[in-house]
Amino acid sequence: MIEVVNLRKSYRRRNVLNGVSFTAEKGQITCLIGINGAGKSTVLRAIMGLTQVNSGTVHIDGRPMSRELYEKVSFIPDRLTMPLGMKMEEAMQFMADFYRSWNPARAKELIQFFQLNGNEKIGHLSKGTAAKFNLAIGLAQDSEYVLMDEPFSGIDMFSREQIADVFSSDLLDGRGVLLTTHEIAEMEHLIDKAVIMNNGTISREFDCEQIRSDEGKSIVDVMREVYLA
Amino acid sequence: MSHYLKLVHMEIHRFRYPLAAMMGLTLVWQMVTLIIHVNGKLDRAADALIHNLLVNGAALERFSFADMIPGMLYSLPILACIAALSVYVFLIWYRDWYGRVSFIYRLLMLPASRKHVYLAKLTAIVLLVLGMLSFQLLLLPVEQWVFKLIVPAEHFEASTFGDVVSANLVLDVLLPRNFDRFALSYLLGIAAVIVIFTAILLERSYRLAGILYAVGYASICTFVFLYTMYLMWTGSYLYPEEIIAIEFAIGILITAVSIWLGFRLLKKKITV
Amino acid sequence: MKNGEVWEEVAFNNRDPVYLQVVRHFKERIVTGRLGPGQVIPSRRDLGAMLKINPNTAQRAYKEMEELRLIVTEGNSPSRITSDGKILRSIRSELLGEAVDRFVSTAKIIDVPMNELLELVKAKYLEEIENRPNELQEGNQS
Incomplete structure (x- = not known):
């Protein structure tokens, strides 16, 4: 379980995070929802140790983030993380060199799933293909948790469909997924838990099917309640 | 490794x-x-x-x-x-x-x-x-x-x-003609690079204020090194070899501190 | 695809629990004869991929269907639709009952005498048999 407790961060006199607490279970797909600029990306980066917070803690299965945990937790940010001059297969070799948890068989499977051409240079990829490649290197690790920052943002429709298919496939088998998005429409029926962020804190945290049976509401309905209140 | x-x-x-x-x-x-x-x-x-x-x-x-x-x-x-x-x-x-x-x-x-x-x-x-x-x-x-x-x-x-x-x-x-001068100059060069690296990491960790910290840090290191040298050359009882030895030690100290600081910044303070 | 069946994507609405919608989809398939008694169904994982839903949802749907005894799983073999005639008939009446409920409550709004209504239903039914004989024959078998 990823456990985030009371994260606070202010940047240039603005409270970006104002006490953010929530959990993301293993084997479930948890979605952190918020409008643009709400601080969702900051939360993910804080979990991964890529940015600092003023106070609060993050624990992964009871342990604080450390460099060994990078084998168990993979992060797929909304930008490219491999040099433009590298070919995709060179980038994967780089990952294989450093991560013991790298799974070459699954890497191959993912390349086929997304129909990528390993010989292409990363600098020549279209936005949609780059996003798929990012996803591929993040998922090819045998990580127990996968964090994704806006996996659908600014991507063409067909690539989006392919990416959405990842969530219903066995590529995420048993892993805990935490993703952020502001476009919930295509994801509604795919996520287990929704965490709605507003004004730097968590307004609602709920199981999606539960809300549907108890209150007959969709996630979008709850979002309306939160944001238009 | x-x-x-x-x-x-x-x-x-x-x-x-x-x-x-x-x-x-x-x-x-x-x-x-x-x-x-x-x-x-x-x-x-x-x-x-x-x-x-x-x-x-x-x-x-x-x-x-x-x-x-x-x-x-x-x-x-x-x-x-x-x-x-x-x-x-x-x-x-x-x-x-x-x-x-x-x-x-x-x-x-x-x-x-x-x-x-x-x-x-x-x-x-x-x-x-x-x-x-x-x-x-x-x-x-x-x-x-x-x-x-x-x-x-x-x-x-x-x-x-x-x-x-x-x-x-x-x-x-x-x-340079003799090895000592060669070693000294290039070691000084490496030390300078280390100080610059740490200054860069200061800037990357603290952004706006970081620029000040970075410039300040580099200046302090340079100043300490040059000023002690100046103090010793002018009006002191030390032999040239002793002065060089002391400067060497100061250089090592500055280098060590810079590396330590650089590591700490990378580990705990750096932000993307 | 397994079973020679094509599990086309189902459009889910976002206000009812998805797993219940999956269960309902199975019930509809059973009643329309596309899933026969004792027929093998895809594994949870495969179903998830085919319907494009979260594997957990597929899992929950299967669990619900097992509780309703709609499907049976013996040991490690793949799950199958129940062969129990009683259960299959009860699903049929359930769905039929719902369809009738819907029809009656809609038709009630239009003020029509019952005889005329029944005549209209009969006529429409006969018309359908003529146009699509195969579908209805299968349904008549259970």
């Missing part, structure tokens, strides 16, 4: 085109200037010969390779490379943040200790500098051989390696 080596390889590999360009530029430029210079000299020698024959009787002018290389034109590519590598001391970090790719994300998320990232970049700079230095050293005998090829025997005069190096100001500074 292997993580460190892989990172060093990666840093050098990603610089291979600029490195090839620097070597290529130096080779071509120096060869061309040499050939042009020699031909010019031969032409003038021919004219002088005729003049001397008519006036005083024959006297053949002889010149050596060492005579060919003083002057800014020959050293220009060396200076350009020094400038390029100095800029790269900064770029080697900043390139990972800016541009279409945030490679820094990947570097910070590697299961390797972040110390290795720092040390790999430092090693890369040192290797690049030594590499270019070695390249220039290798070029000298090659250029000398070309010189021998194009100069007719009657004008040719041999020159020693020492003559060649001391003939050009830039070469003389880059390749």
Whole structure:
């Protein structure tokens, strides 16, 4: 379980995070929802140790983030993380060199799933293909948790469909997924838990099917309640 | 350890085109200037010969390779490379943040200790500098051989390696005569790079305020080093060797503190 | 595809629990004869991929269907639709009952005498048999 407790961060006199607490279970797909600029990306980066917070803690299965945990937790940010001059297969070799948890068989499977051409240079990829490649290197690790920052943002429709298919496939088998998005429409029926962020804190945290049976509401309905209140 | 080596390889590999360009530029430029210079000299020698024959009787002018290389034109590519590598001391970090790719994300998320990232970049700079230095050293005998090829025997005069190096100001500074001076200068250079690296990390950790911290830190280190040297040279009871030893110790201290600070910043304070 | 069946994507609405919608989809398939008694169904994972839903949802749907005894799983073999005639008939009546409820409540709004209504239903039914004989025959078998 990823456990985030009371994260606070202010940047240039603005409270970006104002006490953010929530959990993301293993084997479930948890979605952190918020409008643009709400601080969702900051939360993910804080979990991964890529940015600092003023106070609060993050624990992964009871342990604080450390460099060994990078084998168990993979992060797929909304930008490219491999040099433009590298070919995709060179980038994967780089990952294989450093991560013991790298799974070459699954890497191959993912390349086929997304129909990528390993010989292409990363600098020549279209936005949609780059996003798929990012996803591929993040998922090819045998990580127990996968964090994704806006996996659908600014991507063409067909690539989006392919990416959405990842969530219903066995590529995420048993892993805990935490993703952020502001476009919930295509994801509604795919996520287990929704965490709605507003004004730097968590307004609602709920199981999606539960809300549907108890209150007959969709996630979008709850979002309306939160944001238009 | 292997993580460190892989990172060093990666840093050098990603610089291979600029490195090839620097070597290529130096080779071509120096060869061309040499050939042009020699031909010019031969032409003038021919004219002088005729003049001397008519006036005083024959006297053949002889010149050596060492005579060919003083002057800014020959050293220009060396200076350009020094400038390029100095800029790269900064770029080697900043390139990972800016541009279409945030490679820094990947570097910070590697299961390797972040110390290795720092040390790999430092090693890369040192290797690049030594590499270019070695390249220039290798070029000298090659250029000398070309010189021998194009100069007719009657004008040719041999020159020693020492003559060649001391003939050009830039070469003389880059390749000091005794090993102690060599070691000292280059160790000082490495220390400077380390201080700059830590300053860069200060800026990357604290952003706006970080610029002030960075400049401040670099200034303090420089000041401490130079001021203590000044204090000791002027009006003190110490022998020169003792002064150098103390300066050396201070240099080591500044270097150690910088490395420690750099590691800490990378581990706990850095932000993408 | 398994079973020679094509599990086309189902459009899910976002206000009812997805797993219940999956269960309902199975019930509809059973009643329309596309899933026969004892027929093998795809594994949870495969179903998830085919319907493009979260594997957890598929899991929950299967669990619900097992509780309703709609499907049976013996040991490690793949799950199958129940062969129990009683259960299959009860699903049929359930769905039929719902369809009738819907029809009646809609038709009630239009003020029509019952005889005329029944005549209209009969006529429409006969028309359908003519146009699509195969579908209805299968349904008549259970």
